[in-house]
Amino acid sequence: MAYTTINKPSDYFNTKLYTGNGSTQSITGVGFQPDWVWIKNRTAAENHFIFDSVRGALNALKSNSNGAAGDTADSLTAFTSDGFNLGNLADTNRSGNAVASWNWKAGGTASSNTDGSITSTVSANTTSGFSIVSYTSTGSNATVGHGLGVAPAMIIFKRRSGDTENWVVYHKSLGATKNIKLNLTDAVSTSSTRFNDTEPTSSVFSLGTSGDTNGGTSPFIAYCFAEKTGFSKFGSYTGAGSNLPFIYTGFKPAFVMIKRSSNTDNWYMKDNKRSGTAALQNFGQMNPNQTQHPSANNNNAENKASDFATDILSNGFKFRGTDSGINQSGETYIYMAFAEAPLVGSNNVPCTAR
Numbered sequence: 001m002a003y004t005t006i007n008k009p010s011d012y013f014n015t016k017l018y019t020g021n022g023s024t025q026s027i028t029g030v031g032f033q034p035d036w037v038w039i040k041n042r043t044a045a046e047n048h049f050i051f052d053s054v055r056g057a058l059n060a061l062k063s064n065s066n067g068a069a070g071d072t073a074d075s076l077t078a079f080t081s082d083g084f085n086l087g088n089l090a091d092t093n094r095s096g097n098a099v100a101s102w103n104w105k106a107g108g109t110a111s112s113n114t115d116g117s118i119t120s121t122v123s124a125n126t127t128s129g130f131s132i133v134s135y136t137s138t139g140s141n142a143t144v145g146h147g148l149g150v151a152p153a154m155i156i157f158k159r160r161s162g163d164t165e166n167w168v169v170y171h172k173s174l175g176a177t178k179n180i181k182l183n184l185t186d187a188v189s190t191s192s193t194r195f196n197d198t199e200p201t202s203s204v205f206s207l208g209t210s211g212d213t214n215g216g217t218s219p220f221i222a223y224c225f226a227e228k229t230g231f232s233k234f235g236s237y238t239g240a241g242s243n244l245p246f247i248y249t250g251f252k253p254a255f256v257m258i259k260r261s262s263n264t265d266n267w268y269m270k271d272n273k274r275s276g277t278a279a280l281q282n283f284g285q286m287n288p289n290q291t292q293h294p295s296a297n298n299n300n301a302e303n304k305a306s307d308f309a310t311d312i313l314s315n316g317f318k319f320r321g322t323d324s325g326i327n328q329s330g331e332t333y334i335y336m337a338f339a340e341a342p343l344v345g346s347n348n349v350p351c352t353a354r
Contacts, residue, residue, distance in 0.1 A: 005127070006127065006128065006228065006230060006231045006339075006342065007342065009230075009231050009251070009254060009338065009339040009340060009341065009342065010031050010254070010340075011031060011032055011105070012032070012104065012105045012125065012127070012128035012130070012231065013102075013103065013104050013105070013128070013231075013254060013255065013338045013339075014030050014031050014032070014103050014254075015100065015101070015102055015103070015254065015255060015271040015272065015273040015274075016029055016030050016083065016100075016101045016103060016273075017098065017099070017100055017101075017273050017274070018099050018101065019096065019097065019098060019099065020041070020090075020092070020093040020094045020095055020096065020097045020098075020099055021093065021095055022088055022090075022093065022094060022095030022096075023088050023093075023095075024077075024085070024086060024087055024088060025085070025086050025093065026080065026083065026084075026085050026086075027083040027084050027085070027086060027101065028080070028082045028083045029082065029083060030082055030083040030084075030101075030103045031082065032081075032082070032103075032105045033079055033080065033081050033082070033105070033108070034053075034079060034083070034084065034103035034104060034105060035052060035053040035054075035079070035104060035105055035106035035107070035108065035123055035125075035132060036050075036051070036052045036053075036103070036104040036106060036130075036132060036223065037050070037051045037052070037076060037079070037084055037101055037102075037103050038050050038063070038101065038102040038103075039051075039076070039091075039092045039099060039100070039101045040099065040100050040101075041090075041091060041092070041094060041097050041098075041099050041301070042097070042098040042099060042100055042274075042301065042302040043094075043096075043097035043098050043099075043301055043302070044090075044094060044097055044301055045299045045300055045301050046090065046091040046092075046094070046299055047062045047064055047065065047091050047299050048062055048063040048064050048296060048299070049061075049062060049072070049075060049076070049091055049092050050062065050063055051075070051076045051079075051084075052106075052123075052132050052221065052223075053079055053106070053108070053109075053110070053123060053132070054110045054121060054122075054123050054132045054133075054134050054221070055069060055134070055160070055221060057076050057077055057078050057079060057084075058071050058072055058073065058075055058076065058077060059071055059072070060072040060075055060076070061158055061160070061221070062183075063167060063182055063183060063296045063297065064183055064296065064297050064298050064299050065183060066164040066165055066166045066167070066183055067164055068159070068160060068161045068162065068164065069158075069160040069161065069221075072089065073087065073089070074086075074087025074088045074089040074093075075087060075089045075091070075092050076092065083103075084101075098302075100271070100273070100274065102255060102271065104128075104130055105125055105128065105130070106123040106124060106125050106130050106131055106132045107122075107123040107124045107125045107131065107147070108123060109123065110122055110123040110132070110134070111123075113133075113145035113146075113147055114145065115143075115145030115146075115147075115203040115204050116135075116142065116143035116144040116145045116203075116204040116205075117142045117143050117144075118135050118136065118137075118138060118142045118143070118144050118207075119135075119145075120133050120134060120135040120144050120145050120146075121133070121134040121135070122134075122145065122146065122147040123147075124146070124147030124148055126147075126148060126149050126150075127228075128228060128231060128232070129148060129150070129152075129225060129226030129227065129228040129231070129232060130148075130223075130224070130225055130226075131146050131147045131148050131223075131224045132221065132222075132223060132224075133145075133146050133147070133221070133222040133223075133224055134219065134220070134221055134222075135219075135220050135222070136217060136218065136219055136220070137159075137207075137213075137214040137215055137216055137217060137218050137219075137220055138214065138217065139209055139214065139215060139216050139217065140209060140214075141196050141206075141207065141208055141209065142206070142207045142214060143204040143205070143206050143207070144204055144205055144207065144222070145203055145204050146200070146203070146204065146205055146222070146224045148202070148224060148226045149202055149203075150202050150226045151199065151200045151201055151202055151226065152170075152172075152200045152205060152224040152225055152226050153171070153172040153225055153226055153227040153232075153234035154169065154170065154171050154172065154224075154225045154234045154336055155169070155170040155200065155205055155222050155223065155224045155225070156168075156169050156182060156222065156223040157169070157170075157212065157213050157220060157221075157222050158220065158221050158222075159211070159212055159213075159215065159218055159219075159220055160218065160219040160220060160221055161218055161219055162216065162218045163211065163215075165211055165212040165215070166181045166182075166183055166184060166212050167181060167182035167183045167212075168180075168181060168182075168194055168210075168212045168213055169181065169182050170194075170195055170200070170205070171234060171236075171261075171334050172227075172234055173234070173235060173236035173261075173334050174188050174236075174261060174334065175199070176195040176196075176197055176198050176199045176200075176206070177190055177191075177192065177195075177197050178190050178191070179191055179194045179195070180259065180261055180334070181297075182267060182296055182297065183296075183297050184297055185264045185265055185266055185297060186264060187260075187261060187262060187263050187264055188261040188262070191208075191210065192208060193208035193209050193210040193213075194207075194208055194210045194212070194213050195207065195208060195213070196208040200224075205222070205224070225336065229250060229342075230250055230251050230339060230342030230343060231251065231338065231339045231342065232336070232337065232338050232339070233249040233250065233251075233335075233336075233337045234334075234335070234336050234337075235247070235249075235334070235335060236261070236332060236333060236334045236335070237332075237333055237335070238330065238331070238332055238333075239260075239324075239326070239327045239328045239329050239330060239331040239332075239333060240327065240329055241322050241327060241328060241329035242322060242329075243329075244318060244319050244320060244327075245318070245319060245327065246313075246316060246317075246318040247316050247317050247318070247335070248315060248316040249315065249316040249317070249337050249339075250315060250316070250342070250343050251314075251315065251316075251337075251339035251340070251341060251342045251343055252272075252312065252313065252314045252315070252339065252340045252341045252343075253270075253272065253312055253316070253317055253337045253338065253339065253340060254271060254272045254338050254339055254340035255269070255270070255271045255272070255337065255338045256269070256270045256271075256310075256317060256335055256336070256337045257269045257270075257296065257335065257336050257337075258270075258325070258326050258333055258334070258335045259333065259334050259335070260324065260325060260326075260328070260331055260332070260333050261332050261333060261334045262331050262332035262333075263324075263328075263331055265324060265325045266295030266296075266297055266298065266325055267295045267296035267297050268295050268308070268325050268326060269295065269296060270310060270312075272312060272340050274302070295325075307321040307322060307323035308321045308323050308325070308326060309321040310326070312340075314341075314343060315343050317337075
């Protein structure tokens, strides 16, 4: 049996919930200094706010918008050793509102990477398989170093300035000839100009000439994820409707984002902190997580729907609902998942034992 060398996934990814206070506050309890913070107000219709340590605090992107990055006063004002500090911006800290934050650890201070034809600035964590890559486009076919040492399974791209451009996603299950947009409901599309029809390697990813991955001479950011046994999984599945498919990940998921790639639909996000039950149970027991987060591509508030019910198990997740966004018979879906606990750790002991 394959086992992970990450016995405590929360050292590298953690969901932190908090309540806004409409003033300034320090969010602690993340467990590490995050390099990528994704924040969404759960109570109100507010934008998703995305921050990273390479671009710096206050510099926000919105996953539900094609807008450029910009300094956002009173948003996330600093990354701290155990979380982050907030100002009084309503999107991230409205008084009395429930808010979710998803936090990833990269490599801290970024450094120059010359592996590609474009020199990049990279903060990479090779243990967890996550890197943040900043580069300036050339408008010509190019390669960019990502710093992971293994080929990424998923990359999320965003042009940071100039013309508005969509978020573009490479996913290994779709391949380098295809792409899908994070801020839209669109199905997968085919294009040779996004990734130059070339799969990522252990050192670089490839770019074509499209404006949303390599247009002009503009700053871009790319979030790169390599698959790590027992910690992260990037795959696809076919919906089975009432047959209720089980998706094997090799760990108990802490976070899952799902997109129907064969048709139009939202990017649905689930985590282990907003569970529909008080506690997640072990494999074989029912624990329907009915919480439907506002999807990554829109600003909706959180709500619960039985058609989205999902069992989070010790080695994957199983649908109890049949909504077309997660489980329509015959449709194809892609997902990204991160672990709460691996099935077997490096000490060869089941890490989900209680």
